[in-house]
Structures are given as C-alpha cells and as structure tokens.
Amino acid sequence: EVKNFISKEKVNAEYAYLEVIKKYHTFFLSKETTVFVDKGLEIFDVCLSVIGKLQNSDKLFSLLKPKEKCVLLARSLTPMNMAILDKDYILGVALEMGGKTSHVAIMAKAKDIPAVVGVENLLNYGTKAYEAIIDGNRGMVIFNPSEKRIKFYEKEKEEFAKKRRLITTAKETKTKDGKEIDISANIEFLCEAVTAKEYGAKGIGLFRTEYLFLSKRNLPSEEEQFTIYKEVAEIMKPYFVIIRTFDLGGDKLIPGYQENNPFLGWRGIRFCLANLDFFKTQLKAILRASAYGSIKIMLPMVSTIEEVVNTKKILNELKEELRAQKIPFDENIDLGIMVETPSSVFLADVLAKICNFFSIGSNDLTQYTLACDRGNEKIAYLFSHYHPSVLRLIKETIEKAHKNGIWVGLCGEMASEILGIILLIGMGIDELSMAPQFIPRAKEFISLLDTDFCKELAEKVLKFSTTQEVIRYLKKRLKKEGIALEKYSYV
Incomplete structure (x- = not known):
C-alpha cells in the first residue's frame, strides 16, 4: 500500500507511510472502545518509530524528551x-x-x-x-x-517534601496498637529501587518486568535481565524483591500480535507458557539473580491450577541445568501468584497449597469481577474496588491464604488509598505494595489506626450492597474519629 502511494503520488517514503498509517489509526480511534483505541495508539507509536528510522532522527520523540521543563x-x-x-x-x-x-x-x-x-x-x-x-x-x-x-501549591509541595523526609526515617510501619504492616514498593525500572528504599519500602512487592520488553521492542537477553534483577536484589538487601514474570497483553500490547479482545485473551502467564523460550530465558535470569538477594517469583493472570503446576515443572528443569553448570541460585526460591481473576479466588484454597504467597491485583480483579474496562473513561463511574463484590473476594482470598499458612499482600491502587488501607488492615492483609512516593503518607496514616477499629469497619461494609454505601459509611466514620480525609488523599 505504501509502495503504491509513493508511485501514484510521487512523494517520499516518510510521507507515504504516515498517510497510509493515518487511515488505520483513524479507523481504530473511531471505534471508541479501549481495546480498539489502544490498538490505534500502538499503531501510531510504531509509525513514529519507523518514520524516525527513515529520517535517521529522534525529532518525533522530542515531545517526550523536551529540553526545557x-x-x-x-x-x-x-x-x-x-x-x-x-x-x-x-x-x-x-x-x-x-x-x-x-x-x-x-x-x-x-x-x-x-x-x-x-x-x-x-x-x-x-x-x-x-x-x-x-x-x-x-x-x-x-x-x-x-x-x-x-x-498555595508551592507551599503545599514544600510541606509534602518535608513530611516525606520525616516519615521515611521510620524503619517499621505499625498501627496504634502495635500491629506491623509490611509496606513495599511497586517498580518498573531499576532506578526506582533506590527511590523505594529511600522512601522506606520494606521490599519490592511488584517488579513489573514487562516494561523491560516494551521499552526495547524485543526480548532482553538472559544476561541483560540477570544484571538488572541482580542489581535490584542488591539494592534492596536485606529486604525481598518480588519479580513478576512478563505480563504482556491487555493494554500492554505485544508488537506484531493482534487479537479482538486482548484483556480476555493471550496475556500474562498464558502468553509465557505458549512461548517457552521467552519464558525460560526470564526464569533462568531470575534464578541466577536469586543468589544475590531475597528474590521471589510471581505469576500474573493465573486462572487455573495447571498454570502454576506447569511453571513449577519448568523451574525444576532450569534448576537442574544450573546445578549441572555449577551456577549458584536460591534452591528454596518462593513462587507466588497474582490473584486478579475471580477463578483464582474461588481456587485460592487449592492454589495456596502449591504457592508460597499471594498478591492480590485489585485493579484487574475489579475489572474482571465487574466486567468493567479500567481504561475506559465512559464507564469509569462503574469501576471501584470498594464494590461489595470485590471486597468480598479480597476477604475470601485473605482467609483462604491464612488458613493454608501463606501470607497475602495487595499491589493494586487500593493499597495506597486511605479507605483501602483501613479495609485491608481490617480484613487481615499482611503486606501493602504501592508506588514509592505514596509510602511516607501510608506509613503516617497507618500509625493513626487501631486494628480493632479497622476490623469493625471492614465487617460492617462487607454486609453492604453498593459502592456508595461503603464509601459514604467509611467517610462518615473517619470524620467522626477526627481523621481528615483530604490530608491523606491519594486520588
């Protein structure tokens, strides 16, 4: 099509390519659904890369890398x-x-x-x-x-920075009555591990490794991955680092692959188990890095028992290879899963017997429970992890995990919201993982809470029928307790 355009219109390759791509880009954006819009954006993203190569120039990316603030x-x-x-x-x-x-x-x-x-x-x-x-x-x-x-905003910014410095000096995070809550960080890049530790993170609760892939457009080698995982582990010592295997698919589109409904398709562990060379490269790099710190492996988008069983078989094969090569690794490395599908909640009692830990992905769990695309602004009013059905699934997951002797954390946006923190502590969560910059405020807020108060609120809202009832009740009780909601707001 591009060749025909060049022949017919007598234009250069860059112009022809852009005009052809515009047609497809416009088609996808006109559909007004998140899946199609994301496809359109991905197509245009690739288009900019191609034109940049044709022009041997980075000018098209100048908006993302400006020279002035x-x-x-x-x-x-x-x-x-x-x-x-x-x-x-x-x-x-x-x-x-x-x-x-x-x-x-x-x-x-x-x-x-x-x-x-x-x-x-x-x-x-x-x-x-x-x-x-x-x-x-x-x-x-x-x-x-x-x-x-x-x-006003300059003063607010200064006060926030000052408070952040004070809170990050605290080593532990405890409620008013002495219950310790582990606060970890969600990161995507190596440099964020340093920030996480500075802000007082007691570990990395979620290392989103797929961005190593997305930023390069091809699979990083085993050596490249090993180096990054090793550095993160060494930075975070003596705390743990949970490395989530590549969670591609959904809105993190796989270059060169298209499907009609990516959020319900070939994503997360499904993609990895279907691309074993790809998966084994990452797992081997993680195993090698585990010799240099406390590393745990976490699988995304698990919906069946077989996905965990098959991964464990692959890990055992890779361990045998490393032993034969006399390469050190942690023989007892923990394996856990993201609980982000309703099926994984219903199977949590069985999954807990073959996993070392759970981490609830509240964003996707909410999306799949409410059949609500979390990236679609038209139905944003429906998306809420305070919906009673989502809260009950979270509670069920925590109970099943504890009954089988494993710990459970939560790494979605709910972990950094004050209403979420109250309910999660009340439901018995062991660990909260959030963006590093929210850790200081979360620590300060948790220190004001009493565990029994949180339990009382959680038990009450789990009986409610609507999201509005839950939020209204929590805000009313916080006001009664004299806790200023706006002071700790994260949204």
Missing part, C-alpha cells in the same frame, strides 16, 4: 510512551483519555510524575494557556493560575 498535555499516551518519558523535564501529565487505574496512570505514579487523566476538552483549554498546575491528588488541571494559587 514543561507540562505535557495529550489526548492519550501508550505505556511505551511513558517508558521513555523524561521525568526531569516533564513536570506533569494531563490526558483526555484513560482511567486512574490504567497502566499509563500507574506508570506516571511510579515515575513520581503528577498526572490527571480523563479530562474532557483538555486540549481545547490547554492550547489557550501558557501555564498549568497538575494537581494529581485532587484530580485537577488549573490553567493560567493566579499568583495566590501558585504560592
């Missing part, structure tokens, strides 16, 4: 865009599309970049402005702010 406004960004975004110059991000639990929003948090998503008519207003404040806590974008407003 600025705020980035866009209709949407892909996870790949976020992976290369330069946080030293991009001070904030605002997008017209997406939900607060989309992977782009999560990556912005991980990079410690203030972000607001799902802003209607953002670009219409933004083109008329010369300054903007991105308030990620309150979900606001303020164009051309007054001097008074600027001073």
